[in-house]
Amino acid sequence: MLRKLPSSVILSATLMLGAAHLCAQSTKQGKFNIARGGILNVFDNAGSITVHAATGQQLIVSSTPHSPKVEVDSSSTPDGRRVEIRAHALPQQKPNNDEAKVDIDIGLPPGVAVTINAATAPITVENVSGDLTLSSDTGQVTLRNVTNSHVLVKGIAAPISLTNMTGGFVDITSNSGAVQLANVSGNKVSVNTASGNISFQGDCSGGGNYVMITHNGAIDVFLPQTASVDLTARSITGSVENDFPLQAKTHTSFVPDAGRSFAGTSNSGSSSVELQSFSGRIRVKKQ
Amino acid sequence: MNCQQFQEVLPHIIETGGSADEEAHLQSCTACSDLVRDLKYIAEQAKLLLPMRDPGPRVWTNIEQSLQREGLIREGRMSRQGHTLTITQTQKKSWTPLGSVLAALAVITLAVVVINYHPRAIVTAHNSPATSSITADDQTLISQISQQQPEVRQAYEDGLKEANAYISDAQKAVDNDPNDDAARQHLQAAYHQKAMLYDMATSRSLP
Numbered sequence: 001m002l003r004k005l006p007s008s009v010i011l012s013a014t015l016m017l018g019a020a021h022l023c024a025q026s027t028k029q030g031k032f033n034i035a036r037g038g039i040l041n042v043f044d045n046a047g048s049i050t051v052h053a054a055t056g057q058q059l060i061v062s063s064t065p066h067s068p069k070v071e072v073d074s075s076s077t078p079d080g081r082r083v084e085i086r087a088h089a090l091p092q093q094k095p096n097n098d099e100a101k102v103d104i105d106i107g108l109p110p111g112v113a114v115t116i117n118a119a120t121a122p123i124t125v126e127n128v129s130g131d132l133t134l135s136s137d138t139g140q141v142t143l144r145n146v147t148n149s150h151v152l153v154k155g156i157a158a159p160i161s162l163t164n165m166t167g168g169f170v171d172i173t174s175n176s177g178a179v180q181l182a183n184v185s186g187n188k189v190s191v192n193t194a195s196g197n198i199s200f201q202g203d204c205s206g207g208g209n210y211v212m213i214t215h216n217g218a219i220d221v222f223l224p225q226t227a228s229v230d231l232t233a234r235s236i237t238g239s240v241e242n243d244f245p246l247q248a249k250t251h252t253s254f255v256p257d258a259g260r261s262f263a264g265t266s267n268s269g270s271s272s273v274e275l276q277s278f279s280g281r282i283r284v285k286k287q
Numbered sequence: 288m289n290c291q292q293f294q295e296v297l298p299h300i301i302e303t304g305g306s307a308d309e310e311a312h313l314q315s316c317t318a319c320s321d322l323v324r325d326l327k328y329i330a331e332q333a334k335l336l337l338p339m340r341d342p343g344p345r346v347w348t349n350i351e352q353s354l355q356r357e358g359l360i361r362e363g364r365m366s367r368q369g370h371t372l373t374i375t376q377t378q379k380k381s382w383t384p385l386g387s388v389l390a391a392l393a394v395i396t397l398a399v400v401v402i403n404y405h406p407r408a409i410v411t412a413h414n415s416p417a418t419s420s421i422t423a424d425d426q427t428l429i430s431q432i433s434q435q436q437p438e439v440r441q442a443y444e445d446g447l448k449e450a451n452a453y454i455s456d457a458q459k460a461v462d463n464d465p466n467d468d469a470a471r472q473h474l475q476a477a478y479h480q481k482a483m484l485y486d487m488a489t490s491r492s493l494p
Binding site for chain 1: 436438439442443445446449450452453456457460468469470472473476477479480483484486487490
C-alpha cells in the first residue's frame with residue numbers, strides 16, 4: 001500500500017503526525033497572582049505532578065498533556081485566594097492510560113496551601129512551606145524539605161516517602177503502600193496503614209508525639225543514640241523486637257508482655273513514640 | 288391461613304410473591320413477615336458470597352454439624368463434594384417443599400456461621416486480604432470506580448478487603464476485651480482506613 005503512494009505524501013503524513021505529537025506534548029504555562037494564605041487545588045489523575053518553590057511571588061503552572069484528547073483548565077478567584085488546576089478528557093474523547101496523562105509542574109510562592117488529588121500520577125513536593133493535602137491512589141508520593149507545614153497524605157497503594165521535614169504536623173494514611181519517613185520531626189507525626197510497611201529513621205526531636213499504627217504491615221524504627229524518646233511498642237498478635245537501649249519504665253498503662261510489647265525511655269524522653277501493630281512485626285533498632 | 292400453612296409454602300411465596308391469602312397472612316403476622324424479611328436479606332447476602340473463594344472445610348463441617356444438632360439431617364445425610372454441597376439422587380427424588388425449606392435453612396445456617404465468624408462484615412479470612420470479602424456497598428463503590436477509572440479498580444478492591452479484614456480482626460479483639468485500649472485504637476484505625484477509601488473514591492476528579 002505504502003509503495004503505491006508518492007513519497008511526498010508519505011513525507012507530508014509523517015510531518016503531520018510528528019507535528020500532532022509535538023502539539024500534544026507542548027507545554028503551556030500560566031501565571032497566577034495568589035494571595036499569601038491562599039490555596040491551590042490540583043486535580044490530575046495521570047501523568048505527574050511536581051511542586052517546588054517559586055522564585056517570585058506568582059504561582060507558575062506548566063502543563064504538558066500527552067495527547068490532544070486531554071486538556072487542563074485553570075481558574076482563579078478575583079481575590080486571589082483560590083486557584084484551581086484541573087486536567088480532564090475532552091468531551092467525546094476516551095483517552096487510554098497514556099493519552100490521559102498530563103504532566104503538571106508548579107512553582108509555588110511561600111505561604112500557599114496546596115491540595116492535590118491524583119489517581120496514578122506520582123506527586124513530588126519539595127522545598128515548600130505551605131500546608132499540604134495530598135491524595136493519590138497508586139502514584140508515588142514524595143516530599144522533601146518541607147518545613148512548618150500541616151501535611152496530610154492519603155494513599156491506597158501509593159508508596160509514600162517523606163524526607164527532611166521539620167515542624168508542623170504530619171498525618172499519613174496509607175492502605176497498602178509502604179511509608180518511609182527519614183529525618184521527619186514535628187509536633188505530631190501520625191502514620192496509619194493497613195498492610196503497608198512503615199519505616200522511620202530519625203531522632204524524633206522536638207518533643208512531639210509520634211504514632212505509628214498498622215494492621216499487618218511491619219514497623220521498623222531506627223533511632224540514633226541521642227534520641228530522647230518515651231517509647232511504647234505493642235502488637236496484639238505480632239512480635240516486637242528492641243535493639244535500642246531503653247530504660248524500662250516503672251509504670252505503664254498496660255501490662256508488658258515479652259515478645260508482644262515493651263516500653264522504655266531514653267535520655268529525657270522528651271518525645272512520645274507509640275508503635276502499634278495488630279499482627280505485623282515491630283522492630284526498634286539503634287541507628 | 289395459619290403460620291404452619293404459610294411456612295410450608297414459604298419458598299414458593301418468596302419466589303413468586305404468593306397468593307392473596309398468603310399476602311394477607313403476611314400482612315397480619317409479625318412472626319412470618321419477620322421470617323420472610325430475614326430470608327430475603329439472607330438470600331441477598333448469599334449472592335455476595337458467590338464470587339468469594341469457597342469457604343474452608345471447617346465452615347462446611349459446621350453447617351453439617353449445625354443441621355445435625357437441629358435434627359434437620361441425620362449423620363451422613365449431607366454429602367460434600369469438593370467444597371460444594373451436593374444432593375444425592377435419592378434426595379433429589381424427595382425434593383419437596385420441605386426440601387426447599389431445608390435448603391433455605393442450609394443457606395441461613397451458612398450465613399449465620401459466616402456472620403458469626405465475622406460479625407461486622409461478611410469477611411472470611413484472618414489477616415488474609417486475598418480471601419477477605421467486601422460488602423454490598425463496597426461492590427457499588429468498586430463498580431463506580433470501574434466505570435470512572437478502571438486502572439485503579441484493583442487497588443480499591445484490595446484496599447477494601449484489607450480494611451474489612453482489619454475491622455474484623457480489631458472488632459474481635461475488642462469483643463474479647465472491651466477494656467483493651469490498643470484493640471480499640473486498632474478498631475478506630477481500621478474504620479479510618481475504610482473511611483479514607485470511600486472519601487478518596489468519591490472525591491476523585493472527572494476522568
